[in-house]
Amino acid sequence: MRTRTQIGIVGAGPAGLLLSHLLALRGIDSVLIETRSREYCEARQRAGVLEAGSVRLLREVGLAGRLDRQGIEHGGIYLQFAGERRHLDFRELTGRTVTVYAQTEVVKDLIARRIADAGEAAIQFSVTDTSVTRLETDTPVLRYTSEDGVQYEVSCDAIAGCDGFHGICRPAIPASELTVVERGYPYAWLGILADIPPSTDELIYAHHRRGFALHSLRGPTTSRLYLQVDPDEDIANWPDDRIWAELSERFALPGWDLKPGPVLDKNITPMRSFVSAPMRHGRLFLAGDAAHIVPPTGAKGLNLALADVAHLAPALDGLVRGQPDKADAYSATCLDRVWRSTHFSWWMTTMLHRTPGADDMEAQLQLAQLRYVTSSRAAATSLAENYTGLPLP
Numbered sequence: 469m470r471t472r473t474q475i476g477i478v479g480a481g482p483a484g485l486l487l488s489h490l491l492a493l494r495g496i497d498s499v500l501i502e503t504r505s506r507e508y509c510e511a512r513q514r515a516g517v518l519e520a521g522s523v524r525l526l527r528e529v530g531l532a533g534r535l536d537r538q539g540i541e542h543g544g545i546y547l548q549f550a551g552e553r554r555h556l557d558f559r560e561l562t563g564r565t566v567t568v569y570a571q572t573e574v575v576k577d578l579i580a581r582r583i584a585d586a587g588e589a590a591i592q593f594s595v596t597d598t599s600v601t602r603l604e605t606d607t608p609v610l611r612y613t614s615e616d617g618v619q620y621e622v623s624c625d626a627i628a629g630c631d632g633f634h635g636i637c638r639p640a641i642p643a644s645e646l647t648v649v650e651r652g653y654p655y656a657w658l659g660i661l662a663d664i665p666p667s668t669d670e671l672i673y674a675h676h677r678r679g680f681a682l683h684s685l686r687g688p689t690t691s692r693l694y695l696q697v698d699p700d701e702d703i704a705n706w707p708d709d710r711i712w713a714e715l716s717e718r719f720a721l722p723g724w725d726l727k728p729g730p731v732l733d734k735n736i737t738p739m740r741s742f743v744s745a746p747m748r749h750g751r752l753f754l755a756g757d758a759a760h761i762v763p764p765t766g767a768k769g770l771n772l773a774l775a776d777v778a779h780l781a782p783a784l785d786g787l788v789r790g791q792p793d794k795a796d797a798y799s800a801t802c803l804d805r806v807w808r809s810t811h812f813s814w815w816m817t818t819m820l821h822r823t824p825g826a827d828d829m830e831a832q833l834q835l836a837q838l839r840y841v842t843s844s845r846a847a848a849t850s851l852a853e854n855y856t857g858l859p860l861p
């Protein structure tokens with residue numbers, strides 16, 4: 469079936485969902501397609517920390533009802549190293565805070581709102597055979613087969629590739645047109661979701677000779693914890709008891725106990741830095757993980773995806789109305805923030821993780837840096853400014 473829309477959007481993660489809402493607010497039609505089911509998208513455990521600018525953006529566009537009730541505002545983090553736990557007070561250092569609110573909840577809120585505003589057809593879940601073509605023309609084409617087996621060919625004014633790192637949009641750009649800068653890390657994160665009240669009031673990032681650990685949370689009764697493991701580690705080697713024992717050791721502090729509880733979900737995530745530029749080819753615009761990946765230390769991935777589409781919505785609005793200036797500036801505008809976050813995420817990651825086989829020089833340099841960021845106001849402010857995030861448009 470042949471149809472037409474203004475903007476074709478590939479991928480119903482945070483980037484694609486928020487973009488379809490921002491475009492609707494501007495009176496622009498879109499078709500949003502997603503290969504996974506709604507249930508899968510709403511259950512996929514990922515990030516949990518929203519920058520101040522992300523919260524403000526979601527509030528401004530009417531998406532913060534539940535976020536304002538259930539999100540937990542944090543004024544800082546703890547950095548733990550060499551047997552000490554030190555607090556960094558973001559509120560005092562920068563006047564800004566972050567909010568703990570799971571990506572699953574952001575995604576649920578966005579899906580519910582799109583369906584309330586535009587009906588069940590607003591998002592086509594469980595589609596197959598997706599492709600994007602005619603990208604160098606003014607009428608790029610999005611093709612897919614719907615869940616009930618109908619083949620669609622959608623003629624668009626522009627296409628937004630919001631389909632994550634493994635999507636089809638970035639590979640649709642000729643390789644000769646892209647510059648890819650990439651680094652893998654020799655470690656991964658084993659993450660658990662646990663049915664137990666958090667043992668801490670704010671997140672703990674722990675440096676330990678056995679490897680990094682992070683204590684985060686999802687609410688008053690749910691904890692989220694991460695453990696550095698080898699990149700080729702098999703989750704089957706990590707029964708719940710072993711995970712809790714390892715976490716207890718890495719967070720150990722006299723007079724403080726980590727409370728273990730039932731594990732609801734566990735997975736292993738590889739870590740990489742990846743930036744592909746430019747974020748535009750003809751009338752295809754990439755946003756979020758489709759264009760860049762950061763290692764999770766520092767909680768930037770989700771925030772970058774939201775920031776990209778905050779720039780992309782006005783850019784596409786201008787493009788469809790014959791004013792291409794913002795669309796022409798889109799890639800360079802986003803890449804500034806992307807590279808700042810790429811640097812910050814790399815810096816946090818290398819300060820806190822243990823490289824397998826590293827000599828004592830690595831540990832001593834890390835400890836010197838950790839002492840510096842927890843004792844110099846200038847260094848602490850730099851971390852706080854990056855963690856709480858740059859302002860959005």
Ligand code: FAD
Nearest residue numbers: 479481482483502503514515631632756757767768769770
């Ligand atoms: P995604 O959320 O990946 O959404 C892309 C969507 O496109 C998906 O729903 C996918 O199914 C869909 N799709 C793919 N191909 C197609 C296709 N051909 N057609 C249609 N749809 C398609 N960040 C943090 O800050 N902290 C974390 O702890 C953290 N943990 C993570 C754990 C994992 C396993 C992963 C993969 C990422 C994690 N991230 C984390 C990163 C963060 O979750 C991402 O940066 C964020 O999801 C990016 O949003 P997005 O919308 O760009 O992409």
Ligand code: DHB
Nearest residue numbers: 515516684764765766767
């Ligand atoms: C979470 C993830 C992160 O990568 C991080 O730096 C902080 C918190 C989380 O999932 O809660």
